[in-house]
Amino acid sequence: MRVAAGIFVAVALCAPTLAWSQTAAPPPQAAPAPAAAAQPPQPSRAACNNANALGVGRTVEIDTTGGPGFGFEHFKELDFLKDHEVVLTFDDGPWTENTPAVLKALADECTTGIFFEIGKHATYYPEIAKQVYAAGHTIGTHTWSHPDLTSKKLNDDQRKDEIEKGISAVKWALGGIAPAPFFRFPDLRHPPEMITYLGTRNIAIFSCDLDSFDFKARNAKQVEDVIFKKLAKQGKGIILMHDFHKHTAEALPSILHRLKSEGYKVVAMRAKAPVVSLPQYDEAILKEDKLQTVSQRPVSSVVTDVTQ
Numbered sequence: 001m002r003v004a005a006g007i008f009v010a011v012a013l014c015a016p017t018l019a020w021s022q023t024a025a026p027p028p029q030a031a032p033a034p035a036a037a038a039q040p041p042q043p044s045r046a047a048c049n050n051a052n053a054l055g056v057g058r059t060v061e062i063d064t065t066g067g068p069g070f071g072f073e074h075f076k077e078l079d080f081l082k083d084h085e086v087v088l089t090f091d092d093g094p095w096t097e098n099t100p101a102v103l104k105a106l107a108d109e110c111t112t113g114i115f116f117e118i119g120k121h122a123t124y125y126p127e128i129a130k131q132v133y134a135a136g137h138t139i140g141t142h143t144w145s146h147p148d149l150t151s152k153k154l155n156d157d158q159r160k161d162e163i164e165k166g167i168s169a170v171k172w173a174l175g176g177i178a179p180a181p182f183f184r185f186p187d188l189r190h191p192p193e194m195i196t197y198l199g200t201r202n203i204a205i206f207s208c209d210l211d212s213f214d215f216k217a218r219n220a221k222q223v224e225d226v227i228f229k230k231l232a233k234q235g236k237g238i239i240l241m242h243d244f245h246k247h248t249a250e251a252l253p254s255i256l257h258r259l260k261s262e263g264y265k266v267v268a269m270r271a272k273a274p275v276v277s278l279p280q281y282d283e284a285i286l287k288e289d290k291l292q293t294v295s296q297r298p299v300s301s302v303v304t305d306v307t308q
Helices: 098-108 119-124 126-134 156-173 192-200 220-234 246-261 279-296
Strands: 010-013 058-062 085-091 114-117 138-141 204-206 237-242 265-271
Touching: 085 098, 098 126, 098 246, 114 119, 114 126, 114 156, 119 126, 119 156, 119 279, 126 138, 126 156, 138 156, 138 265, 156 192, 156 279, 192 204, 220 237, 220 246, 237 246
Parallel strands: 058 265, 085 114, 085 237, 085 265, 114 138
Antiparallel strands: 010 058
């Protein structure tokens, strides 16, 4: 399955910057996205006070023109990782307790990841979405409600609604700051028509190189074992995890420590420009939020113990 590729334009290292490029023409149907509205710059990661931290090996900037695809599980064209380099990605957040625990583990090791957030979850926990952004991580999107977009129960307009509403919901949760034009399909199921659509929207598509299968894990050790078994075979890769899952949050400190001890480097991926949300979906989210405030938010998002 192929996707039109407009790819990253720069690599930033701790040493002097190296600039390089690899480009390909967007598909004929791809139109330039509207200019993004001015917004605050992405916050910087906090200064690292841990001399032995995993850290960040390098940062790459992604030009998402034409909808490039990343992750060898489905997209073979863009192999930019070097041996023993990994990208840490987390799906299905933001979520109470687990996402903050993941953020702490990353902060303790002065490293970073990409968070592919579900729009509905972002409206449940906007304060946690803001924490992810404030910590300097990249935020992408993962639909509004995590349906299987290949399902025959959905038509193309409904699939587009899921994609666009998810973008607008995360933007709302971030107080009007647009996320990156990075998108991951639920369950990595890629309808060809939606790949074409994302190309016209200049949104990059993320699969993965190795799946932790943390949603199947019985405990934290199993999450770690699956990741490192695959890394031993592949030597590098975009790692798929879920900050929604307790075992992932529990496993992450050990995973990060082991990445460091085995010589792996984390690569941060940043977008050249934020995604441009569509006004009709921004407006729809405002109406949706009014409904959720009344009746749909989880109890844990409304009622918090302060004393026991």
